[in-house]
Amino acid sequence: MTGGVDALIRNARWEITRLHRSRRVWLLLIPVVAGPIGSGIADVYLRVPSSGTAEVLGLLITAGLAALVVLDLVALAVGEDLALRTHYLTFTLPQPRASALAGRLGVVIGATLLVYVAGAIAVAGLANTLVSTSPTAAAPILVPGHLEVGLVGLLVFLGGITAAAGVVTRSASQALVAGVLAGVVAAGIGSTFLIEGRLTWLFPLALATAGLIGLVVCLIQYGRIDV
């Protein structure tokens, strides 16, 4: 009998196989390579007044790239099988569906967060190396350390909303669109709070909470899909 934990582990392996076969695994290099490179170029060629501001800029670039990756990978992890009707086969296997999907989502969301963190660490190192802080420089608009953690909340939010949309629409492409729209809304609200000086740790926490709720809804609904 396949228990929940077994199903989770087996499907995590399955997702790794799929990432490898589809070559989507290369997408995971984008935040950790392109993020720091883009950030480094900006550090060198733009007149960034301080290493803190350079780090904020680099984090936004890296997180933006990681956001695109998490949207794509989550949309496909949930919606690809439903769209192709692969679930007509996989749903007949002796395992809890929700645990199976949790294993797959754990891999794609976990891997994206890991490469984002790795990219963020590289960005911080480059900013401190390439940019010297002018004595007259204004403080960065956000505390880099806070932003780095807060952007994790944004990525979890995007993953959760995309996953929930994938189950509802049963389509990877529509889930992707829903995730992009959610990202635009989150960015808009975050910018508004920033301009109004009301942006606090509560905002990324709320985003992460919404993302986790989206993931739970996704897993529950996935287990209940009546084919």
Next chain:
Amino acid sequence: MSSDVLTVDSVWKRYGDHDALRDVRFSLRSGEAVGYLGPNGAGKTTTLKLLAGLSRPTRGSVRVQGLDPVEDRAAALRKVGALVETPGVPPYLTGADLLGYVADVRGIPSGERPTAVRRGAEAMNVVDHLGRPFGSLSTGLARRMLLGATLVGDPEVLLLEEPTLGLDPAARHDLRDRLRTLSRQGLTLLLSTHLVEDVQEVCGRVLFLRNGTLVGDEPVDLERDSGTGGSRRVLRLRFGPDVTAESVAGAAGPGFEVTLDGARQATVRFSGGDAEQAALLAAVVRAGLPLLSAAAPEGDLVRRYMERVGREEAT
């Protein structure tokens, strides 16, 4: 303790305002091979979805190995292989990937997985294609690979829908042969199809479904005798050289009604079951008659299909 492996008990399934199944009830004992015949939209796929845990009945209950296939999915479907409709597989995945995944989920230890994958592929003659991505397989090969996936882990119950769809004649023959062999080895099989020949060659019992209602549940080789209201078996014997009705009747003995359909073919009607049929065949061979084959008449099941389901809907 009941030996019923699959049980469909007073099941209704409603989609919107349409009843796909209406009070359907049947069961399959361990080792039975049962055909499920009916026209498009009769409810065959719906029934298989319920048994495979893909869907829940609106009313009534479905049991696989005595368990609810949705609530007790892992235990109920542990030894069940199912192919319902035509699942798509992402084009970048290989047959080995898919069969390996099925073996993994079925709890086959990693050391034994390659053997299990190979056995599943061998059953469908697709070993040479295991390394190819699904996107490069023809429709028939992909179908055979999917069938191979359902056989991974040596399931004790098979739920198959249109298994020969898209297969070339040789592959169709091999599959029927394989299913017959598995059935003889104790596999329980529910075979949903439009192809009467599939049922004729593989199954011992047939269910007829029309408009969501079960309208027939009878042996495949049964012929109803409208004169007596009883039931009899009909067997068509084919011979090599010419034979006479007298020689066949003499070999068969009393109780067997023989009519000759041409010089090399005879139809034998008799009351009884497998034992009587085996005795008849043994007697014919003992008598030195050059028997080539024995099967239920092809037309019989088609005729019964027409009677129960309706000519305009027959396919």
